[in-house]
Amino acid sequence: GAVVSQHPSRVICKSGTSVKIECRSLDFQATTMFWYRQFPKQSLMLMATSNEGSKATYEQGVEKDKFLINHASLTLSTLTVTSAHPEDSSFYICSARPLRIGLAGAGPRETQYFGPGTRLLVL
């Protein structure tokens, strides 16, 4: 239980283009999904928190017009990097927090379950 998928796993794009990353909770419904960015040899940096049907809450320093988040359902959130630049190249990881506890092999309700990540390279 508690499986989260991300698509694509890897993307290379030209500077100025937009890239959409999908995050899906496959076997549970998620009240909240989180988007992180991780640079090499650094810890996770929370970018934004999204709740289904409402606007995302962005962390300080994260441009909401550049990183568009849509949380259309309890199992799907998307992150769109608009007008990507080389400095946006990073490892983007989503996580989801279950609506209900009791998932097989899961931790408490507050546990975040991570997708496999998307490696973005902007040329």
Add this chain to the structure above:
Amino acid sequence: GQNIDQPTEMTATEGAIVQINCTYQTSGFNGLFWYQQHAGEAPTFLSYNVLDGLEEKGRFSSFLSRSKGYSYLLLKELQMKDSASYLCAVFDSNYQLIWGAGTKLIIKP
């Protein structure tokens, strides 16, 4: 400010035991997580402590002392596949997850 401290890197031998420490100073406390992250992959959930004491789960155990702002992850019978980064994360009073920078564990044969 909120702060979580972990050693940057540790080295241990296959078959041995290693303890990874984590100290935290946060505005409130609502639980502590340990995650494992292999290179190039996303983190996976290992353990959660909200009360003082030791939680054992197979080869891995996690300990918490709230009065000391301290936790450790204990890995026994180390295997080469345990080579990874181990992330400590704390829920503060607002249930915001504060992440440590992670401890890179290197296992040698």
